[in-house]
Amino acid sequence: MKQHEKVLEDGVLDPETTVVSIFPSPMHYAGPTEVQWHAKARIKQGLTFTLLVETQLAWAIQLRNVICMMQITVAAYDKTQGKMAFFDASRPQDFVFISGTKMRMLAKNKENPPDGFMCPGGWKVLVEYYDSLVPTTSGKVPVAVPA
Incomplete structure (x- = not known):
């Protein structure tokens, strides 16, 4: 919320x-x-x-x-516009697909998504949430290993 x-x-x-x-x-x-x-x-x-x-x-x-x-239509991060946009198959090299898994990993590791991907305030909340979960000596949240 x-x-x-x-x-x-x-x-x-x-x-x-x-x-x-x-x-x-x-x-x-x-x-x-x-x-x-x-x-x-x-x-x-x-x-x-x-x-x-x-x-x-x-x-x-x-x-x-x-x-x-x-x-x-699938949305993806458009590198030429610096924001989310509908994917254009005629220029696939201009788009980055950032899955929920990738987004959570960035937040867990206190890394930022590309500018324009999400508003800074919303991203900060996500990073703070993951930061509150598991403090580690390296400052990184361990990656889950499939069973």
């Missing part, structure tokens, strides 16, 4: 027209499991549609008779 507060304070979103609500689960699943969880939660709430990107198409087949899939 602190990060959402900073995004509103920094003017990324208009506080007069933005509604902030809490989704009923922490965002820690990552990957297809998290995507499926969100789709199932939407179905439970009576929604008949969800947005998806191409990487989510494999699991979407399982839900095709239950929920209408609406494909969206």
